[in-house]
Amino acid sequence: MTAQSSPLAAVVAGGGPAGAVAALVLARAGHRVHLLDDGGPGQDGFKIGEFLPPAVRPLLADLGLLDDFLASGHPVSTGTYAAWGSERLHGRSHLFDPYGHGWHLDRLRFDAFLRDAAVAAGAELRQAGVLDRVDGGLVVRERATGAVREVSARWTVDATGRRCVIGRRHGSRRRQDRLVAAYAVFPDGDPEARTLVEAVADGWWYTTLVPAGRLVAHLTDADLVDPSLRTPHGFREALGRTEHVRRRVAGRGPGATPVPRWAPAHGLWLEPSAGPGWVAAGDAALAFDPLSSQGILMALHTGARAGRAVADCLADEGRTGAALADYTAFLKGIATAYRTNYAYAYGQEQRWPLSPFWGRRRTAISHRAT
Known part of the structure; x- marks a missing residue:
């Protein structure tokens, strides 16, 4: 050495x-x-x-990087949809954000x-x-x-x-917890530019456009992962049980599902x-x-x-x-x-009282409150 x-x-x-x-x-x-x-x-x-939120603008400006970043052409994020605390989708637009829109980064x-x-x-x-x-x-x-x-x-x-x-x-x-992300990037799909978040019994999903295609991710605790989720077939089956996220990749056959990747998310x-x-x-x-x-x-x-x-x-x-x-x-x-x-965010979801995933978060929130 x-x-x-x-x-x-x-x-x-x-x-x-x-x-x-x-x-x-x-x-x-x-x-x-x-x-x-x-x-x-x-x-x-x-x-x-x-994802880069609109509030980054003042920081990038302070660093002297904003103009070059804006010229670099990362796709715009116009807001989010969420089925959280309810089966219905609720939208939030960046239209009224004082900093404007966000970005889906490469x-x-x-x-x-x-x-x-x-x-x-x-x-x-x-x-x-x-x-x-x-x-x-x-x-x-x-x-x-x-x-x-x-x-x-x-x-x-x-x-x-x-x-x-x-x-x-x-x-x-x-x-904080044992959260992990299983994710796959599909080469194409619905062109909707808003990120979509959907809570399910064993965690939550999100999907968003990225320059490489459409990212789909499932978040759950490591010890709650169904082993089949590690395979393209199992990932696609789990995706198919969602109400809203699955529609963003509708028309793609099971054979087109990439091998899921994994990342810590706790x-x-x-x-x-x-x-x-x-x-x-x-x-x-x-x-x-x-x-x-x-x-x-x-x-x-x-x-x-x-x-x-x-x-x-x-x-x-x-x-x-x-x-x-x-x-x-x-x-x-x-x-x-x-x-x-x-x-506040996890406390909004009360639909699955017997779910280990949501129960752990309710317990953590209640302990913090006391």
């Missing part, structure tokens, strides 16, 4: 939205920063986590856009993944050669997502989320239930705030304690609002 000769101001581990924005902010503050990107989890040209292209912006600001992009943090340095593996190296930096931003490679060595991760937060020499951002700090539709927005916000916190610490070591305290308070505020909104 080879080591780097001179320490960097900062290393950002993770090339997703949180990491790229943290590196952008640090580079613009004049600091030498490396952004480590291990290639993502993107498969077959698609990466889940596709995540791989969006993430690359953010990394390019960080590089343009002066960050150095390295195709490498973090293996460990030892004595203040990072052990990384270069993607092209497989070489293992040690990288020294005064500060590290952990933006490694739910893996939380760095933060888990310093804090305790609290898991809420997760790290405590503490920052300490001497490191901060966590994005899903490494706070991961949200996809029902919130806030995951990417919060990744961008926490990435920007993490970058600013580290920049403050680098500029004045005497401010380290205050900067980390401010960042921690910021994350705590987000987590508190999220839990309140989570309780």
Whole structure:
């Protein structure tokens, strides 16, 4: 294992939205920063986590990215439909949102856009993944050669997502539930641009347009998964039992169903989320239930705030304690609002009193209320 000769101001581990924005902010503050990107989890040209809400506009404007983002041509999201708490569909349009419409992202292209912006600001992009943090340095593996190296930096931003490679060595991760997502992308389907959400007895479904086609996802708890859901036939059969989502892929025969993919979807937060020499951002700090539709927005916000916190610490070591305290308070505020909104949303669905999935959430909500 080879080591780097001179320490960097900062290393950002993770090339997703949180990491790229943290590196952008640090580079613009004049600091030498490396952004480590291990290639993502993107498969077959698609990466889940596709919705960007209208409220992102002020943040992108503040980062100087709004005009270029708007010119990049991501499909528009005009609102949502939901069968939640009732069999009937209820619509919510972005027409009256003060920030306008949202977007259905091509995540791989969006993430690359953010990394390019960080590089343009002066960050150095390295195709490498973090293996460990030892004595203040990072052990990384270069993607092209497989070489293992040690990288020294005064500060590290952990933006490694739910893996939380760095933060888990310093804090305790609290898991909200056992939610997982089984999802498939159909090459075509109904052209309706609104996202559709439908609650069912063992969880909920959603479908939305993405540049690759129509995404269909089922959310349930890992221990409640029917084994057949892991097969195209089983996924299609379960989809066929929905009332509304199935209509978005009507006309596609069972043989056209892709092999379902899987992703963790449970809420997760790290405590503490920052300490001497490191901060966590994005899903490494706070991961949200996809029902919130806030995951990417919060990744961008926490990435920007993490970058600013580290920049403050680098500029004045005497401010380290205050900067980390401010960042921690910021994350705590987000987590508190999220839990309140989570309780409200899941509390609206009362149709299946004997369902383990919904019963667990009612119990969690009632415990929180007391």
